[in-house]
Amino acid sequence: MELRTDSLDFSMPLSGSGPRSASKTLVFPRAVRSVAAGLTGHTIGYSGNDHHVGRLEVRLDTTQLNNTVTVTGTFGLRDWSGSWDDQYDGSIEFAVVAELESATAPPPRADLAVADIELNQAVQFFRSASFLDPINALPDNSIFLIARKSTGVRVYVDWDSSAGLPPISSLTGELVVRTGTTTVTLSPINPGGVIAPKRAININQALANDTLNFMIPAVWCAGTVEISCDVFDQAAPNSRSGTFARTLVFVPVEPLQLFLVGVALATPVVAPAATQAAISTALSPLVKTYPRGDIVQTGFTAINFAGNLIACPTSGCGSGFHDLLDQLKDLRGGSGDIYFGGLPPGVFIPSGGCVIGCSPTGDGVAAAFIDVPLTIPHEVGHALGRKHDPCTGCSPAAQNPDSNYPQYGNFPSDSIGVFGFDPVTNTIFNPASTLDFMTAFLVVPTPPGFGWVSPYTYRGLLGAQVGGGVPGGPAPCTRANARRNTLFLGMEIRRDRTVAIRPSFHYDAPLQGSTKCGSGFSIEFQDESRDVLDCSPLHCLCTGNGCNCWPKVIRDALPMPGGARWVVIWEGEKKIHEEAISKAPTVKIKGAEPREDGLLLEWNADPAEKTWYLVQWFDEKSGVFRGLAPRTQDAQMPIPKRLFTHGEELRVRVLATQGIATGHAERIIKLPNYQPPEPVVGLTGILETADGPQKISAVLEVSVHDTAGRQVPTDRVISYIDGVEVARGNQVDLRALHEGKHVLRIVVRGLGGRTAVRSWLIERTRQGFFLHHAICEPDRRYEKEKHVHPHPAPKAC
Numbered sequence: 189m190e191l192r193t194d195s196l197d198f199s200m201p202l203s204g205s206g207p208r209s210a211s212k213t214l215v216f217p218r219a220v221r222s223v224a225a226g227l228t229g230h231t232i233g234y235s236g237n238d239h240h241v242g243r244l245e246v247r248l249d250t251t252q253l254n255n256t257v258t259v260t261g262t263f264g265l266r267d268w269s270g271s272w273d274d275q276y277d278g279s280i281e282f283a284v285v286a287e288l289e290s291a292t293a294p295p296p297r298a299d300l301a302v303a304d305i306e307l308n309q310a311v312q313f314f315r316s317a318s319f320l321d322p323i324n325a326l327p328d329n330s331i332f333l334i335a336r337k338s339t340g341v342r343v344y345v346d347w348d349s350s351a352g353l354p355p356i357s358s359l360t361g362e363l364v365v366r367t368g369t370t371t372v373t374l375s376p377i378n379p380g381g382v383i384a385p386k387r388a389i390n391i392n393q394a395l396a397n398d399t400l401n402f403m404i405p406a407v408w409c410a411g412t413v414e415i416s417c418d419v420f421d422q423a424a425p426n427s428r429s430g431t432f433a434r435t436l437v438f439v440p441v442e443p444l445q446l447f448l449v450g451v452a453l454a455t456p457v458v459a460p461a462a463t464q465a466a467i468s469t470a471l472s473p474l475v476k477t478y479p480r481g482d483i484v485q486t487g488f489t490a491i492n493f494a495g496n497l498i499a500c501p502t503s504g505c506g507s508g509f510h511d512l513l514d515q516l517k518d519l520r521g522g523s524g525d526i527y528f529g530g531l532p533p534g535v536f537i538p539s540g541g542c543v544i545g546c547s548p549t550g551d552g553v554a555a556a557f558i559d560v561p562l563t564i565p566h567e568v569g570h571a572l573g574r575k576h577d578p579c580t581g582c583s584p585a586a587q588n589p590d591s592n593y594p595q596y597g598n599f600p601s602d603s604i605g606v607f608g609f610d611p612v613t614n615t616i617f618n619p620a621s622t623l624d625f626m627t628a629f630l631v632v633p634t635p636p637g638f639g640w641v642s643p644y645t646y647r648g649l650l651g652a653q654v655g656g657g658v659p660g661g662p663a664p665c666t667r668a669n670a671r672r673n674t675l676f677l678g679m680e681i682r683r684d685r686t687v688a689i690r691p692s693f694h695y696d697a698p699l700q701g702s703t704k705c706g707s708g709f710s711i712e713f714q715d716e717s718r719d720v721l722d723c724s725p726l727h728c729l730c731t732g733n734g735c736n737c738w739p740k741v742i743r744d745a746l747p748m749p750g751g752a753r754w755v756v757i758w759e760g761e762k763k764i765h766e767e768a769i770s771k772a773p774t775v776k777i778k779g780a781e782p783r784e785d786g787l788l789l790e791w792n793a794d795p796a797e798k799t800w801y802l803v804q805w806f807d808e809k810s811g812v813f814r815g816l817a818p819r820t821q822d823a824q825m826p827i828p829k830r831l832f833t834h835g836e837e838l839r840v841r842v843l844a845t846q847g848i849a850t851g852h853a854e855r856i857i858k859l860p861n862y863q864p865p866e867p868v869v870g871l872t873g874i875l876e877t878a879d880g881p882q883k884i885s886a887v888l889e890v891s892v893h894d895t896a897g898r899q900v901p902t903d904r905v906i907s908y909i910d911g912v913e914v915a916r917g918n919q920v921d922l923r924a925l926h927e928g929k930h931v932l933r934i935v936v937r938g939l940g941g942r943t944a945v946r947s948w949l950i951e952r953t954r955q956g957f958f959l960h961h962a963i964c965e966p967d968r969r970y971e972k973e974k975h976v977h978p979h980p981a982p983k984a985c
């Protein structure tokens with residue numbers, strides 16, 4: 189152990205930016221095994237001036253390379269104004285404690301060696317040539333690692349019991365993870381943290397506890413990370429194997445953005461809408477199997493749906509689901525997010541329907557019953573353009589199959605092909621019995637281990653975006669994030685070629701793309717003098733038989749050309765329909781009256797009875813208008829308080845249509861003196877309303893939401909158990925906890941200057957992990973512009 193002290197100098201008064209940083213490199217005589225830097229003192233102040241202290245930031249990070257350690261200090265001071273407009277200066281004094289490679293370490297145990305390491309974030313190729321055909325087998329660990337996704341590490345240990353050394357009954361080990369900022373030592377996640385050792389050639393990949401397994405929490409899975417592993421007899425921890433080291437590189441990928449909608453049903457039974465917490469819990473299989481680091485909930489709302497979703501149609505999802513998806517599209521507005529309608533639990537299974545969920549391929553909306561867990565990754569997969577696995581030889585055949593899906597070796601059709609791994613539960617998914625979740629036939633209720641993800645689907649979902657593919661024809665080179673006036677056209681073409689246009693709205697939206705089925709029909713927009721302004725092919729919804737059945741149901745998003753007066757529908761070269769685009773209905777917002785839970789927005793109804801309205805609110809954080817509710821013929825709508833996450837103002841607009849031409853009115857509405865409450869810290873998978881202890885997962889997922897349901901980044905979450913820091917980031921692994929009751933406290937720093945805190949009483953017993961109740965916190969709201977004191981009154985919890 190070596191100890192050094194030094195300091196970082198910030199004596200030059202600076203303003204205009206912050207926090208500032210400075211670094212210093214220390215050189216040690218031998219390679220550094222692990223290192224930590226600590227603050228021994230600091231001075232900080234405004235340079236010759238007096239202000240409030242609004243935010244003070246002093247932080248140390250270390251990076252190590254061989255025998256050197258670089259300490260970087262972050263240093264900032266500002267007042268409540270929120271900007272770095274005042275000069276500040278100071279210094280940071282620090283101490284570095286470094287553990288160096290031993291000059292006289294005992295030699296490694298001769299009978300024990302780490303043979304290899306499998307890195308598995310959901311699915312991975314490992315020794316695949318031993319069970320797959322040459323076309324499908326790939327080198328070990330060839331699926332690259334995704335940043336901010338928790339990583340399973342399976343350590344294959346070779347033990348030679350014939351070497352004459354003392355026998356080992358309980359093999360354990362340590363995985364040391366060194367990131368740019370810290371060193372973490374992880375214990376195995378196998379039951380009791382141990383396995384029975386064996387020869388490497390006798391290890392059965394299908395058995396979770398034939399390998400020593402670890403989970404690197406998502407927060408440490410970023411950039412370049414060094415891992416090293418020692419294994420040893422639990423009874424003799426000083427006599428270890430040689431160290432197996434590897435450098436991991438994590439690749440950042442775009443987050444997946446989901447807006448959740450709880451859907452209340454009236455038929456066949458009355459069922460209330462699922463809460464955001466319940467839908468978040470049901471998202472777990474999606475979070476585990478999708479190749480994404482961040483799966484961000486951009487919001488939550490609830491709707492009442494009057495139609496019946498329980499049906500057994502020969503093809504497609506049935507009219508109930510199509511109506512529901514139309515409502516979700518109204519809500520989606522101009523956003524590029526996936527809108528997921530979570531259908532209430534306890535309805536599908538007893539009612540014996542056939543369709544557990546529905547999503548037209550590549551359309552950005554999906555709905556599924558949340559008590560059938562695999563339907564969510566499946567339907568969201570459709571929303572991202574994935575088709576069904578082929579189910580070769582099945583009767584009935586899979587609808588809308590993907591003919592490129594691989595036949596993995598001798599495994600059944602739709603098999604996941606290689607071994608999957610869930611490090612949260614230490615579960616292996618065996619390709620001999622596990623199907624890919626894009627299989628057309630999910631068994632309900634789903635037996636454990638039935639479904640997971642194949643390398644093919646995993647790769648397909650990587651970077652997949654809503655409507656990402658635009659098939660056919662030379663495409664113009666278009667700006668990827670372009671927005672344009674888009675007509676969300678709904679239409680039905682009957683066998684006798686009569687055409688009915690559903691009231692359709694046009695408004696600013698990002699490019700929608702299309703991966704739908706071609707219909708043989710096209711639409712043409714003409715101006716007053718019947719000159720063609722634009723034309724587009726029309727597409728059918730591909731759910732079910734797509735364009736094989738009548739009537740053709742068309743839902744297309746098309747650029748709406750300015751000055752269009754006529755719309756003409758063509759079947760090949762034959763004109764089958766034309767109609768004039770009437771004048772857009774006028775709409776005028778009358779006002780927004782205060783109500784108990786927000787405001788009531790009212791507008792002047794167009795005298796025409798057939799006018800439909802769509803009310804949208806502007807989501808400042810995403811920079812898009814979202815639908816407040818599905819379309820309506822009323823001339824008023826309540827605006828709930830919870831959407832005011834930015835203060836007392838909210839931008840809303842009312843769109844009005846009778847066919848195609850859309851009128852609109854926009855207004856900023858106000859809730860005077862309204863201050864949005866702090867974001868709420870929660871744990872995914874727990875019932876806030878439960879009485880008495882409830883069973884919880886061994887790895888808890890922390891989530892922080894504002895009142896509109898938007899998840900706040902959880903990078904700066906720190907979890908403490910009984911006062912000791914146990915985790916950073918949004919996962920808390922309880923597997924190292926001893927039996928008994930404990931206090932879990934979660935602190936989320938830096939939410940626009942605020943800190944959110946919550947505590948719970950939890951317990952580990954022989955039966956698993958339990959949560960008893962939340963523990964009350966004092967009110968932390970600060971009085972604005974006064975002295976900073978936590979409010980003394982206790983808060984109900």
Ligand SMILES: [Zn+2]
Pocket residue numbers: 566570576628
């Ligand atoms: Zn499907």
